[in-house]
Amino acid sequence: MSSSDIFFGEVLGTAVLVLLGCGVVAGNVLRKSKSFDAGWVAITFGWGIGVLSGFYVSTQLSGAHLNPAVTLGLAIDTGEWGDVPTYVAGEMTGALLGAVLVWLAYYGHFQAHLEHHKVVGGSRTPGPKAFDAAAETEERREPSRQEPGPVLGVFATAPEIRNSVQNVTTEIIGTAVLIFLVLGIGLNDGLTMSGTGGLMVALVVVGIGLSLGGPTGYAINPARDLGPRIVHALLPLPNKGGSDWGYAWVPVVGPLVGAAIAAGIHNLLF
Template sequence: MSSSDIFFGELIGTATLILLGTGVVAGVVLKKSKSFDAGWVAISFGWGIGVLSGVYVSTQLSGAHLNPAVTLGIAIDTGVWRNVGTYVGGQMVGAIIGATLTWLAYYGHFKAHLADHEIVSGSRTPGAKAFNDVRETEERREPAAGQPGPVLGVFATAPEIRNTVQNLATEIIATMVLVLLVLGIGLNDGLTVSGTGGLMVALVVVGIGLSLGGPTGYAINPARDLGPRIVHQLLPLPHKGGSDWSYAWIPVVGPLIGAAAAAGIHNALF
């Protein structure tokens, strides 16, 4: 693989992943959407399908890491670091593009949602309580300067209970599960050649969302959280609130620690 193949493969694959992932959250969160209030199961499957689509779009070009944590885990496991920067660069650019496309696709819905007095003032709290991306405290008041607002959950993750140790541990554990699976698939040539490996990764992402996504929204991917959070920061949306940068390090550092731990375990066992 050439460096350009890797960069553009990761870009298009990650953009596809983020477009479909943030898109399903937007559909569930934004009041005028036809899928409004569909709940956490819809979000979990939407992200899983986003992973599946991103993998199949980019496998032939870059091997479809789509995640700096996966890239780190593979580099530690194999000892090959040459293209790590190229992978991560493509992933970050792709994540920003994917989140921007979601904003364009739902442009009118963002405007309507943030112009709705019941949403912005919080006199009506959305009924979908199964997903953590939009917290009730964010919906009950006009967001103060710097405070998360009612659409940040479309772009980035946030914890239901703010506890630094627990939130970090959740991201570490969830990412360990993901990276152990990815590295395990790499040992089975049949899964890789048949393309079944991509399906298995997508299904485990759904499983992580359903089983471990409740506390933090399961970023398990630094680019997935940081890229869209940057987009939220830059978008000209009135009443959008802050981008919660005080929390933003956890969905970056946690997945990287989890990936390193998974690679260490995998390397020791296999």
């Protein structure tokens, strides 16, 4: 594979992954959407299908890493580091592109949703006509309590219980499960060549979401979280809230540590 194949393959695959993954969250969160409040199961399957789709559109070009944690795990396991920067550059570019496409697809819904809600103390409250003086006073008195806006979750993850040690540990465990499976499939040429491996990875992503996604929203992919978070920070939307940069390191560091641990163990065993 040439460097250009790797880069454009990862851009394409990761963009599809983020478009479908963040798209299912947008449909769940934005009130004017027909899939509003579809639930966590819908979200996990949406992300799984995003992984599967990204895999099939990019695997012949780049091998479909779609995730810097996967790239790191494979590099540790194989000792091949030369293409790592190209993979990561493609993955980050694709994640940014995918997030922008979600914004375009749901543009009117974002506008309708955000124009009628303000962020106060982390909660979504009715728009300007019902924005009472008591809430406004509280917002001025305790600005430190401001939390991410109601649409940040479309783009990036956030914990249900904010505890850095627990949150990082959850991301490490979830990503380690993913990397063990990816490396295990790599040992089976039949699965790799048939494409069944992509389906298995997609299903395990669904499983990780159902079993381990509750605490943090299961980033398990630094590009999937950081790229869309950057897009959220740049979007010209009203009342969108902050991008929660104080938490942004967790879905980057946790998956990378989990990948390194899983790849190290796999290398020792196999």
